[in-house]
Amino acid sequence: MDLNIAKSLFPQKGIIGIDIGNYAVKLVSFVEEKKVIKLKDWGYIPLDFPPDITPEEKKVFVSEEIKKYLKKKGIQFKFAAASISGNSVIVRYVKLPKLSKKELALTLHVEAEPFIPFDINDVNLTCWPLNDITEEGQPKMETVLVAAKKDVVDSKIEVLSDAGLDPIIIDVDAFALESLYEWHNPEVSDAAILFLNIGHKVTNLSIIAKGTTRVVRDIFIAGASFDKAISKSFKVEIDAAGELKKQKGVLLSVEDKEGAIEDYDKEYLGVSKASHAVLQDLYTEISRSIDFYLSQGVEQSISRIILTGGMSNLGNISKYISEKFKVPVEILNPLAPLAEQTKNIPKDVLPALAVATGLALRKLKDWE
Numbered sequence: 494m495d496l497n498i499a500k501s502l503f504p505q506k507g508i509i510g511i512d513i514g515n516y517a518v519k520l521v522s523f524v525e526e527k528k529v530i531k532l533k534d535w536g537y538i539p540l541d542f543p544p545d546i547t548p549e550e551k552k553v554f555v556s557e558e559i560k561k562y563l564k565k566k567g568i569q570f571k572f573a574a575a576s577i578s579g580n581s582v583i584v585r586y587v588k589l590p591k592l593s594k595k596e597l598a599l600t601l602h603v604e605a606e607p608f609i610p611f612d613i614n615d616v617n618l619t620c621w622p623l624n625d626i627t628e629e630g631q632p633k634m635e636t637v638l639v640a641a642k643k644d645v646v647d648s649k650i651e652v653l654s655d656a657g658l659d660p661i662i663i664d665v666d667a668f669a670l671e672s673l674y675e676w677h678n679p680e681v682s683d684a685a686i687l688f689l690n691i692g693h694k695v696t697n698l699s700i701i702a703k704g705t706t707r708v709v710r711d712i713f714i715a716g717a718s719f720d721k722a723i724s725k726s727f728k729v730e731i732d733a734a735g736e737l738k739k740q741k742g743v744l745l746s747v748e749d750k751e752g753a754i755e756d757y758d759k760e761y762l763g764v765s766k767a768s769h770a771v772l773q774d775l776y777t778e779i780s781r782s783i784d785f786y787l788s789q790g791v792e793q794s795i796s797r798i799i800l801t802g803g804m805s806n807l808g809n810i811s812k813y814i815s816e817k818f819k820v821p822v823e824i825l826n827p828l829a830p831l832a833e834q835t836k837n838i839p840k841d842v843l844p845a846l847a848v849a850t851g852l853a854l855r856k857l858k859d860w861e
Contacts, residue, residue: 510852516693556655591632669851691804742808801847
């Protein structure tokens with residue numbers, strides 16, 4: 494959602510897209526030269542929090558890490574776009590009476606209240622009309638309604654401000670991914686694409702059909718879920734479980750399983766077994782979201798699944814999802830459309846830059 498800042502304040506040379514996760518901060522910024530977008534800066538800042546850190550101390554810690562990184566790299570941009578997701582954000586696709594922009598601005602809280610499970614006074618509200626429709630002879634408009642708890646938005650703004658940045662946009666992870674998708678696919682197609690941004694604690698799921706996000710959901714099965722399952726199976730600390738997860742991954746084919754057995758690789762077999770249980774839970778939740786999408790009477794079924802986020806590189810996860818859903822699965826390089834490809838970004842970091850890239854591409858949009 495856009496903060497109420499005049500267009501004249503929007504930076505001429507772009508913004509820094511900053512994705513503040515539970516595991517790391519990701520940064521991306523672009524410049525446009527002769528209508529060609531070029532990568533200006535990127536960053537991946539692991540967040541090694543001290544033990545027993547309080548929420549307030551955590552905010553200060555993150556701000557300081559961002560500030561130090563910007564100074565170290567000599568990054569001059571001051572304007573920033575960030576995003577939020579999780580239980581503090583509600584995205585609803587609703588039908589409202591046909592209203593002008595001015596009329597909707599005046600009545601938004603009244604129109605939105607039936608759809609929001611929070612106290613309407615505790616949230617920031619915004620919406621985007623999608624299509625004009627007629628229902629029972631009455632003109633209406635299909636609308637994306639977004640409500641975000643004020644304290645969460647304020648906290649994000651505070652972190653960026655304390656890092657010396659001017660936060661002009663607070664978006665939603667799923668819509669940052671839509672901006673990324675539009676950059677990769679400038680020609681709108683009828684295809685329905687499922688996005689899975691698998692992070693440390695949350696998997697952002699979105700379904701984009703005909704170039705517009707139609708389903709948004711956050712699933713709390715992600716990297717930490719694998720760590721917890723492996724930690725329990727091997728009776729080791731979470732950090733050690735995370736290392737096992739990275740080293741071993743998931744066994745899928747009969748040949749790979751037989752090879753692990755022949756090699757007496759108990760760690761590989763154990764990690765794979767624990768990971769399979771988590772992947773099955775993730776598959777179940779994804780299936781529910783697809784069923785919900787299809788229940789709306791849509792014409793397009795899911796034709797492709799795109800993986801992003803730090804966990805998308807887990808060994809064989811893309812193959813597992815492809816086999817379960819019987820559609821092609823792609824691990825996205827968010828910077829692929831650049832004319833000049835960067836060679837200094839580690840392959841395992843690239844998918845984690847997806848949300849930050851979408852934020853860096855963000856433009857202020859009006860509707861009439």
